[in-house]
Amino acid sequence: MNKAEIKDLSKHYEKFDVESVSFAVPSGAVVGLIGENGAGKSTVIKSMLGIVQPDGGQIWFDGKVLGQMSRSDRQKISFVLDDTGLPMELDLAMLDKVMRNVYAGWHSERFRELIGRFQLPEGKLLKEFSKGMKMKAAIAVALSRDSELLILDEPTDGLDPVVRDEILGMLYDYNRQEGHAVLISSHNTADLEKLCDYIVYLHRGRVIFAEEKDALLQKFAIYSLDDVQVREIDRDAVVKVCKREYGTDVLAIKEKMPESFEYSKATLDDIMLFYAKGEDLCSD
Amino acid sequence: MFGLILKDFYNIRKQAVWYAAMIVLFCVLTAAVRNVAYGMSMAVLVSVSVPLTATAYEEKDGWQKFVIASGMDTRTIVIEKYLLGLLVSLVGAAAYLIAFLISEGYVSGWIYFVAPVCLQCVALSVVLPLVFKFGVEKARTYMIIIVVAFMVIAVGLMGLWKSDINPIAKRDWILSLSFSAVAAVALLLSLYLSIKIYRHKEF
Numbered sequence: 437m438n439k440a441e442i443k444d445l446s447k448h449y450e451k452f453d454v455e456s457v458s459f460a461v462p463s464g465a466v467v468g469l470i471g472e473n474g475a476g477k478s479t480v481i482k483s484m485l486g487i488v489q490p491d492g493g494q495i496w497f498d499g500k501v502l503g504q505m506s507r508s509d510r511q512k513i514s515f516v517l518d519d520t521g522l523p524m525e526l527d528l529a530m531l532d533k534v535m536r537n538v539y540a541g542w543h544s545e546r547f548r549e550l551i552g553r554f555q556l557p558e559g560k561l562l563k564e565f566s567k568g569m570k571m572k573a574a575i576a577v578a579l580s581r582d583s584e585l586l587i588l589d590e591p592t593d594g595l596d597p598v599v600r601d602e603i604l605g606m607l608y609d610y611n612r613q614e615g616h617a618v619l620i621s622s623h624n625t626a627d628l629e630k631l632c633d634y635i636v637y638l639h640r641g642r643v644i645f646a647e648e649k650d651a652l653l654q655k656f657a658i659y660s661l662d663d664v665q666v667r668e669i670d671r672d673a674v675v676k677v678c679k680r681e682y683g684t685d686v687l688a689i690k691e692k693m694p695e696s697f698e699y700s701k702a703t704l705d706d707i708m709l710f711y712a713k714g715e716d717l718c719s720d
Numbered sequence: 721m722f723g724l725i726l727k728d729f730y731n732i733r734k735q736a737v738w739y740a741a742m743i744v745l746f747c748v749l750t751a752a753v754r755n756v757a758y759g760m761s762m763a764v765l766v767s768v769s770v771p772l773t774a775t776a777y778e779e780k781d782g783w784q785k786f787v788i789a790s791g792m793d794t795r796t797i798v799i800e801k802y803l804l805g806l807l808v809s810l811v812g813a814a815a816y817l818i819a820f821l822i823s824e825g826y827v828s829g830w831i832y833f834v835a836p837v838c839l840q841c842v843a844l845s846v847v848l849p850l851v852f853k854f855g856v857e858k859a860r861t862y863m864i865i866i867v868v869a870f871m872v873i874a875v876g877l878m879g880l881w882k883s884d885i886n887p888i889a890k891r892d893w894i895l896s897l898s899f900s901a902v903a904a905v906a907l908l909l910s911l912y913l914s915i916k917i918y919r920h921k922e923f
Contacts, residue, residue, distance in 0.1 A: 482922075482923075485785075485789035486788055486789060487785045487789055487922065487923050488923070489922060505791070507792070510790070510791025511791050513789075517782065517785055517786060519781075519782045520782070520786075521782040521785050521786030521787075522781065522783070522786065523731055523778075523781050524777075524781050525730065525731045525733075525777060526727070526730050526731070530730045533726060534723050534726050534727045534730070536723070537722045537723030537726060538723035538724070538790060538792070
């Protein structure tokens with residue numbers, strides 16, 4: 437059962453398009469949305485949250501079409517936006533009172549517990565918080581209401597490793613609850629490698645792959661080859677190449693490559709880098 | 721809805737003190753110099769400034785995205801801003817009523833009370849769709865032009881009203897009802913327009 441499903445999503449801007457984006461967020465899974473700046477991650481997330489209107493495609497949550505969902509159904513989707521979206525002139529007590537009247541399934545006790553756990557200062561206005569504290573407050577808001585799907589847009593961007601680790605821990609705990617799922621976009625692929633079950637890679641507004649993380653990391657490998665070796669290899673095995681001073685680095689499908697060739701494991705960062713900066717292998 | 725209003729009041733709590741002080745000051749002036757134009761001008765200005773300030777905070781914080789993502793209905797989001805404006809107008813009207821009674825403005829006719837209150841609603845009706853369409857920065861410029869225009873119209877109307885040659889001057893209640901009807905229609909039309917604008921808005 438999929439918690440969320442996107443099919444053929446498209447959105448056209450003057451200088452940028454998101455085209456035919458399709459992927460699913462299975463129940464119980466953490467799905468990581470990766471891609472370079474401007475790849476379309478935020479557009480996809482905003483479309484899922486109803487903040488932008490897609491030009492085409494469909495979005496379902498628990499089998500229901502986004503545009504036809506009731507407010508209570510929509511409130512089962514929790515989220516953390518990259519700029520948090522919280523009113524910065526409020527302190528946490530005020531925020532609690534506001535959210536109590538915005539969300540039907542708001543839990544003040546849970547909010548207070550999370551504030552304590554995150555060591556957020558209660559007397560200060562949100563605008564006086566550090567970037568990490570603001571993000572923690574946004575996560576506390578997202579986790580203090582009844583929800584089954586948590587969507588996060590760059591929640592760990594610009595945060596120090598300690599805060600990032602705390603946040604990842606919270607997300608892990610959230611996902612362990614039955615029927616929950618998480619969709620998280622991030623530049624920090626190392627975090628996603630730790631947390632995610634599936635990876636969706638967006639490049640220039642298109643899905644390059646949407647696969648299980650372990651299978652994906654097994655599938656690709658990086659080979660440092662000389663010109664002779666490059667001529668020998670199966671063209672179908674090669675995903676992208678990067679010319680270096682010492683030879684050619686190749687991102688390739690491991691099972692199609694000669695077993696005698698040495699390789700190193702490809703990380704999500706490597707895969708992104710090859711797709712963003714690499715070239716196709718010419719047949720001549 | 722209550723959550724949205726509460727958030728707005730928290731956001732503007734510091735400015736609210738100044739707005740309240742200005743209303744009081746201008747109403748005292750109205751009573752002292754027996755000229756309703758002071759109180760009326762301030763009431764109109766405050767009734768549109770408060771929703772504008774509240775929206776400016778929302779734009780700065782990205783709250784509009786947050787509240788839409790929370791599944792809040794477009795109509796509720798828009799109506800809340802009208803409600804905020806009307807609540808402020810009500811406070812302004814109450815202060816203005818006191819000044820009006822003290823300055824014995826009713827001797828000239830109740831239309832001197834009804835017209836400014838209706839003018840607040842009409843100003844709100846014009847400004848809010850602009851805010852929803854263009855954002856606060858641009859709408860603020862339009863607002864200044866509109867408020868000045870409204871004040872000129874109001875002062876002109878009142879001059880006409882005082883004139884002995886105006887034959888309808890004695891029909892106070894007809895004009896009061898007409899102004900109220902115009903204000904109500906303007907509010908409804910404006911609300912309809914704002915909802916249409918907001919429905920197609922992206923953040």
